[in-house]
Amino acid sequence: MNAVGVIVEYNPFHNGHAFHIEEARKAANADIVIAVMSGNFLQRGEPALVSKWKRTEMALKAGVDIVFELPYVFATQQANTFASGAVSILEAAGCRFLCFGSESGQIDSFYETLSFLKNNDSRYQQQVKLHLEKGNSYPKASSLAFHDLHPDKNMIDLSKPNNILGYQYIKAAKEQNASIEALTVTRKNADYHDPHFASESIASATSIRKALFSLNGQLESVQQYVPESTYEGLIEYKEQYGLFHDWELYWPLLKFRLVQTAPEQLKSIYEVEEGLENRILSASLESESFQQFMERLKTKRYTWTRLQRACLHILTNTLKEEMSMEEEKASYLRLLGMTTSGREYLNKYKADLALPMVSRISSTKDQQLLLDIKASRVYAMGASGFAQKKLLEKEFKQPPIIIAK
Amino acid sequence: MNAVGVIVEYNPFHNGHAFHIEEARKAANADIVIAVMSGNFLQRGEPALVSKWKRTEMALKAGVDIVFELPYVFATQQANTFASGAVSILEAAGCRFLCFGSESGQIDSFYETLSFLKNNDSRYQQQVKLHLEKGNSYPKASSLAFHDLHPDKNMIDLSKPNNILGYQYIKAAKEQNASIEALTVTRKNADYHDPHFASESIASATSIRKALFSLNGQLESVQQYVPESTYEGLIEYKEQYGLFHDWELYWPLLKFRLVQTAPEQLKSIYEVEEGLENRILSASLESESFQQFMERLKTKRYTWTRLQRACLHILTNTLKEEMSMEEEKASYLRLLGMTTSGREYLNKYKADLALPMVSRISSTKDQQLLLDIKASRVYAMGASGFAQKKLLEKEFKQPPIIIAK
Numbered sequence: 001m002n003a004v005g006v007i008v009e010y011n012p013f014h015n016g017h018a019f020h021i022e023e024a025r026k027a028a029n030a031d032i033v034i035a036v037m038s039g040n041f042l043q044r045g046e047p048a049l050v051s052k053w054k055r056t057e058m059a060l061k062a063g064v065d066i067v068f069e070l071p072y073v074f075a076t077q078q079a080n081t082f083a084s085g086a087v088s089i090l091e092a093a094g095c096r097f098l099c100f101g102s103e104s105g106q107i108d109s110f111y112e113t114l115s116f117l118k119n120n121d122s123r124y125q126q127q128v129k130l131h132l133e134k135g136n137s138y139p140k141a142s143s144l145a146f147h148d149l150h151p152d153k154n155m156i157d158l159s160k161p162n163n164i165l166g167y168q169y170i171k172a173a174k175e176q177n178a179s180i181e182a183l184t185v186t187r188k189n190a191d192y193h194d195p196h197f198a199s200e201s202i203a204s205a206t207s208i209r210k211a212l213f214s215l216n217g218q219l220e221s222v223q224q225y226v227p228e229s230t231y232e233g234l235i236e237y238k239e240q241y242g243l244f245h246d247w248e249l250y251w252p253l254l255k256f257r258l259v260q261t262a263p264e265q266l267k268s269i270y271e272v273e274e275g276l277e278n279r280i281l282s283a284s285l286e287s288e289s290f291q292q293f294m295e296r297l298k299t300k301r302y303t304w305t306r307l308q309r310a311c312l313h314i315l316t317n318t319l320k321e322e323m324s325m326e327e328e329k330a331s332y333l334r335l336l337g338m339t340t341s342g343r344e345y346l347n348k349y350k351a352d353l354a355l356p357m358v359s360r361i362s363s364t365k366d367q368q369l370l371l372d373i374k375a376s377r378v379y380a381m382g383a384s385g386f387a388q389k390k391l392l393e394k395e396f397k398q399p400p401i402i403i404a405k
Numbered sequence: 406m407n408a409v410g411v412i413v414e415y416n417p418f419h420n421g422h423a424f425h426i427e428e429a430r431k432a433a434n435a436d437i438v439i440a441v442m443s444g445n446f447l448q449r450g451e452p453a454l455v456s457k458w459k460r461t462e463m464a465l466k467a468g469v470d471i472v473f474e475l476p477y478v479f480a481t482q483q484a485n486t487f488a489s490g491a492v493s494i495l496e497a498a499g500c501r502f503l504c505f506g507s508e509s510g511q512i513d514s515f516y517e518t519l520s521f522l523k524n525n526d527s528r529y530q531q532q533v534k535l536h537l538e539k540g541n542s543y544p545k546a547s548s549l550a551f552h553d554l555h556p557d558k559n560m561i562d563l564s565k566p567n568n569i570l571g572y573q574y575i576k577a578a579k580e581q582n583a584s585i586e587a588l589t590v591t592r593k594n595a596d597y598h599d600p601h602f603a604s605e606s607i608a609s610a611t612s613i614r615k616a617l618f619s620l621n622g623q624l625e626s627v628q629q630y631v632p633e634s635t636y637e638g639l640i641e642y643k644e645q646y647g648l649f650h651d652w653e654l655y656w657p658l659l660k661f662r663l664v665q666t667a668p669e670q671l672k673s674i675y676e677v678e679e680g681l682e683n684r685i686l687s688a689s690l691e692s693e694s695f696q697q698f699m700e701r702l703k704t705k706r707y708t709w710t711r712l713q714r715a716c717l718h719i720l721t722n723t724l725k726e727e728m729s730m731e732e733e734k735a736s737y738l739r740l741l742g743m744t745t746s747g748r749e750y751l752n753k754y755k756a757d758l759a760l761p762m763v764s765r766i767s768s769t770k771d772q773q774l775l776l777d778i779k780a781s782r783v784y785a786m787g788a789s790g791f792a793q794k795k796l797l798e799k800e801f802k803q804p805p806i807i808i809a810k
Contacts, residue, residue, distance in 0.1 A: 252789065256658045257665075259782035260722040285782075288794060317665040377664035377690075384657065389693065 001345050004028035004097045005090030005180065007070070007083075007169065009038045011048050011209065012234060013058040014226045016101075016187065016202045021063040023185040024099035032345045034066045035059055036089045037336070038075035039372055040245075040379035041316070043082055045308030047245040047379060049209055050237045053394055053401065056337040060403040061229035065342035067401075068093065069334040071368045072316070072375045073323060076309055078138075083168035084176070084328035091178040092333060092354035098180050100169055103160040105186030110163075110170050113155040120149050137303045139164075162187060176329070201225060212244055241387040247308070249382035251290040254315050258284040261314075270323040271310040276302075280310070316378045322371060331368050333357045337401030359400050406750050409433035409502045410495030410585065411469070412488075412574065414443045416453050416614065417639060418463040419631045421506075421592065421607045426468040428590040429504035437750045439471045440464055441494045442741070443480035444777055445650075445784035446721070448487055450713030452650040452784060454614055455642045456796060458803055461742040465808040466634035470747035473498065474739040476773045477721075477780045478728060481714055483543075488573035489581070489733035496583040497759035498738060503585050505574055508565040510591030515568075515575050518560040525554050542708040544569075567592060581734070606630060617649055646792040652713070654787035656695040659720050663689040666719075675728040676715040681707075685715070721783045727776060736773050738762045742806030764805050 004024050010017060021033055037059065039052045048055060056067045074085025090098050104110070117124055127145035128138075136144065143159040156163045170182050203225040211221050212234075219238075223231050238244065258266075258281055266277035279297060287293035297307050313323075333355050338346060350357075364370060373395055380391035409429050415422060426438055442464065444457045453460060461472045479490025495503050509515070522529055532550035533543075541549065548564040561568045575587050608630040616626050617639075624643075628636050643649065663671075663686055671682035684702060692698035702712050718728075738760050743751060755762075769775060778800055785796035 252786070253658070253661045256661070256783070256786045259786060260662075260720070260779065265722075285797065288790065315665070317670075374665065378661070381657070381661045381664060385693065392690065 001031045003032040003034050003095045004030035004099050005034045005095035006099060007086040008035050009042050010055045010059050011042060011205050013062055013230045014205060014208055018062050018227055020101045027099055027183045027185060028097035032065045034093050034095055035064045036068050036070045036086045038070045039072060041076050041312055041375055044305045045076060045312040046247055049244050052336060053398055054233055054237050057401050058230045058233045060337050060339050062227045066338045067336040069336050071330055072371045073368050076312055079164050079168045081328055083172040085330050087169055087172040087178060088176060088329035091180045094349050094352055095180055097183050098169060099183040100166045101187040102162045102166040102184045104156040104163055105184055107182060107184045109154050109156045110166055114170055116151060116155060124149060135300050139303060213246060241383055243383060245382050247290040250315055253381060254311060255284050257314060268319050270313040270318050270320050316375050331366055335359050335400045339403045339405035341405060361396050406436045408437040408439050408500045409435035409504050410439045410500035411504060412491040413440050414447050415460045415464050416447060416610050418467055418635045419610060419613055423467050423632055425506045432504055432588045432590060433502035437470045439498050439500055440469045441473045441475050441491045443475045444477060446481050446717055446780055449710045450481060450717040451652055454649050457741060458799055459638055459642050462806050463635045463638045465742050465744050467632045471743045472741040474741050476735055477776045478773050481717055484569050484573045486733055488577040490735050492574055492577040492583060493581060493734035494738060496585045499754050499757055500585055502588050503574060504588040505571045506592040507567045507571045507589045509561040509568055510589055512587060512589045514559050514561045515571055519575055521556060521560060529554060540705050544708055618651060646788055648788060650787050652695040655720055658786060659716060660689050662719060673724050675718040675723050675725050721780050736771055740764050740805045744808045744810035746810060766801050
């Protein structure tokens, strides 16, 4: 059986994702689609709209065959670390291909860009440093530095978010000497973070979330942009837990944590760099919502995403030492769910998997897994009463979800 | 002007407190009553029903002339440290007398007990250790050990909470070579922690709080046990902040803190002793209220109060090193409020005060004061929105309350 891997957040799963899966399946001529999906917290440093379990169920119903969790230690990181973790999982799962959506759509351009940057590495790094010193954020400085090198027109535009991710996947695969092969398909409509609806059936996850929160969770307005399974899944989640997760839910907890913490203690948190701790502390005291707080905190020097990630690590109390890795590779395959076809694949290749598979957590000393457990518990704290209790229990009691397909 | 000192929590101020003040004034033939009052968190390791500012106002309207805050570093401690801090403040404020209510009512009995225990110290300590080893709590072990020494009938009963406190005041004054002189008056009716109403006008603060929370904040039922000023103050507080503070308000914050904290980190918190950290962690995961949590946590080895204090220090993130003191004495007099007579006293003796007086906080490096600021901020986190904002601001912006009298 031939498997193609995709790297996803599905926050939530929408028609664009369904299109991507079908394209990936075709491009790789694959029997099985394996998704490595971020858990309850995402790369932009924010909570997922609904839990990883519900998102797994939606993904399986809409075309994915196996879902592995991308551990917190990778899922909440900048592109290169995010990519390293995700690629290491797909490689360990035996995928022959990795297929990503990109603005470029030309896989050769990615390889050309990779070798171009490798050949010009010292000049590139120099330029990045220069632009950082001018007070630019890291992504902005990287993009400007790339432009300074006068790249060929064939090369990809490294200011586009999906191009950046794709580039990092290819780079990670190369660095890990992985046998997985990269493919790319052009993304259909909708820019990555576009907050507006731009097409009749394809919309960005950002615009879908925005609609959900601005309409106080009314779901009709997003129905046309998501598969039936997502639509139903969202309705069920709202009924069961009474909420969708966003940062505002966690704001009272973050603020509490900040008022009870001395600045020196904050500095031990991952991504809280020199000087940021005092800024975070004073901005929080004056703010009554997460939005207000972030607007107070934002400077040219740090992107919104970078600051959100620092706040997320404060929320989960993730220390610098907890995020340090000898090698940027996953240490297990956490199986969140599978279709019956997915199960067939896993039964067949069980012995060949390059990492231990975790189907259900018992007590563990694995540093990456401990972080995932902690993150899930903190995620549950956004709810209260029965909903919190259910979310808390799932991390240990929920077996992998199985969908007949 | 002659000042008598009282050591109080006023949670809330009731008729028994009014009686005590009048008795103290008479016994000491005093012009002025100075109260050293715990701030927002109390000796039993719980939040005060209403803020220290409201409690100050109630006290001033009902007979006290000056209120100084007993810093967190003393207010949330076992009796001997609590007493040391309080006595050091009254001594520094120039009080000639300290007057406490007790079950005994005989000051000579306290002195006799003090010298008796001093003379039998090694045997006493031996017996305490013995009873601790049998699994008793510290207060229980002390009380049993005292009994083992066959004290004279004249001596005080050291199993009664107010006798214990009085004993510690006298001991602290002696240890500090203080010139302040101790007096005691018999407490009128109502045992310290009695949860039931037992008289027509005198009730314990415990029973008053119990009535307030069980009746969902309906105030009529407690009206007969408190002065008019307390009754009005409670109504105002409820209107302004929408709540009375109890542990359940802080339970979501405590639980959040526990799920995001590793056991090893918990051990750095004051009063979290060996082994307790794992017990606290697992009890919290299974509990949906503070009451449930405490019932799970309770053992014969630790008193409820002792455990509540450990939880309070977790809530305020108070480390062992933050609570260590070279000498158990206050480093400032934090003035919360005064009557016009109280102001006259302070103006007259300003130069003689043995500690710097803090009327309004600006930035500070004083360790005790930093803890008070942190505690007030955490206290504010029990409220939300406008109420939280007002509570947060007060710590820095509220000048001492002045009542014309």
